[in-house]
Amino acid sequence: MRSFTSLYFELDETNRTSQKLAALKRYFRETPPADAIWALYFLSGDRLKRLIPSKLLREWALEQTALPEWLLAECYDTVGDFAETLALLLPEETGRTDVSLHQLIEEQLQPLALLPDSERKALLLKTWGQLDQREKLVWNKMITGEFRVGVSKTLVIRAVADVAGVSPGIMAHRLMGQWRPTADVYDRLVSTDATDADITRPYPFYLAYPLNGPAADLGPIEKWQAEWKWDGIRGQVVKRGPRAESQDPSGNAGGLDSEPSALGTVSIWSRGEELVTERFPEIQKAASTLPVGTVMDGEILGWRDGRPLPFAHLQHRLGRKKVSAKLQSDYPVVFMVYDLLELKGQDLRARPLSDRRAELRNLIAGLPDKAMFPLSPTLEARSWEDVATHFQQSRAGAVEGVMLKRKASPYRVGRQKGDWWKWKIDPYHIDAVLIYALQGQGRRASLYTDYTFGVWSSGKLVPIAKAYSGLTDEEIRKVDSYVRRNTLERFGPVRVVKPELVFELAFEGIQLSGRHKAGVAVRFPRMSRWRQDKKADEADTLDSLKKLISPFNAGPLPLEDQALTASSARAPSNESEGRGDARAI
Secondary structure, three states: HHHHHHHHHHOOOOOOOOHHHHHHHHHHHHHOOHHHHHHHHHOOOOOOOOOHHHHHHHHHHHHHOOOOOOHEEEEEHHHOHHHHHHHHHHHOOOOOOOOOOHHHHHHHHHHHHHOOHHHHHHHHHHHHHOOOHOOOOOHHHHHHOOOOOOHHHHHHHHHHHHHHHHOOOHHHHHHOOOOEEEEEEEHOOOOOOOOOOOOOOOOOOOOOOEEOHHHHHOOOOHHEEEEEEEOOOOEEEEEEOOOOHHHHOOEEEEEOOEEOOOEEEEEEEEEEOOOOOOOOOOHHHHHHHOOOOEEEEEEEEEEEEEOOOOHHHHHHOOOOOOOOOOHHHOOOOOEEEEEEEEOOOOEOOOHHHHHHHHHHHHHHHHHHHHHHOOOOOOOOOHHHHHHHHHHHHOOOOOOOEEEEEEOOOOOOOOOOOOOEEEEOOOEEEEEEEEEEEEEEEHHHOOEEEEEEEEEEEOOEEEEEEEOOOOOOOOHHHHHHHHHHEEEEEEEEOOOOOOOOOEEEEEOOEEEEOOOOOEEEEOOOOEEEOOOOOOHHOOOOEHHHOOOOOOOOOOOOOOOOOOOOOHHHHOOOOOOOOOOOOOOOO
């Protein structure tokens, strides 16, 4: 635990990528596999569920510190992070020992979920007594399910790959999907002899870079393929098997939701490495006819009458473990396919996109259920002006814009510049008033950085969005100072703020919603600028926000892989859109 805590603070205390990478490589080289795999688990973004309710943690901490509850609340308000507050207030360790990370987790952390409260309390107090202040902080973050530190998963993968002596792409593939944090798994991960050909997991996703300059700067149009940027859930359909022959490095064949059959195992993965097979049983059923050893990349879309539906349609399926026949009927979906990564067990990623596309077209043509796997159409464009015309059609077609892919490009790993670009339509904008504020986390734990905004309705401000990104550090400090000087009420950690500050919010989409007080929900809201030139009464109204919701009209987007000529493009919409709501894209 001592070395992992030191690594945590090394990563937290520097912004230099080279220093973070050096610290990670040193740790993974020097740490036993049983500890290294748990470090990898947490640093990759995985978390254990909250093991003890905050109420009990608060009660037991008060007993240990002999502090009044109001003082603990004041300390929490000042620090802004519950795990750190407890670490600062709890008494110094009485029986400190350097327990290994895996023992601490497997013998003293995971059992907390199964014990009665009296035994749970005794075990927790014992652990607190073994740890110093910094170790308590890391431990408390594990207990509360809020462990995170300033390091990207990409950098962690790069560090482990360097230690193993393999490429980051191979390591990223080995770490995709679900795996158990055991010493044996770690040994397989870092082995130069490990093979990935039969792993029933997805490949690392290739992510497009935003196009910020003129499309014409990309060179001759003949070298590029243009297609729609679909507004759904990025995913991969994987069919490999049979189950007995498809062991992944964790010892799990397929995934928890995989469907075994004599013809192989079908798994559906989101870009967030979540197994979503059971949420889309109709896609799973249709994929059972794929050849064994097939991996397709594409987008799960709400779909009806040959047209895409708004992303809100998909949200009815996302929170479900089991999807009834009625839900499938009310909220139908398809898997819009745009790339073929593996066919009959052969990895195609190094081949040019044009070759993969040809193989994909032949594969789809031979499927009995072609309707479930429509092929993402390429857009005919003899010039970049034609592409721009298609781009103007995006909103009318209920898509997010246009994807530009170099025909000769391989399927790479992660977000890389050069071959795949996304040209997205502009977001919506609205002026709203800051009404509530909450302290941030991590480096911003002592500042009010999480804001709730409202717009006017019948003379009152109604909340319409929460946002925490978009301001500079200097602006954040100024807003924090304003919040502290202009707090009207407090509700736990939330402050009601005097409604004077106006901000321009950008967001990707808007839908009617019965779950929200304002009756609307916006997607991916963020602050685009602080409108210091405006007064609160000049902010937008709920009626003006609702006017951005137009009747759904997805224009005729052809599904066959043939031309959509520029002359057939619809006139551009006057509205402006964007993205919102957490998705695994």
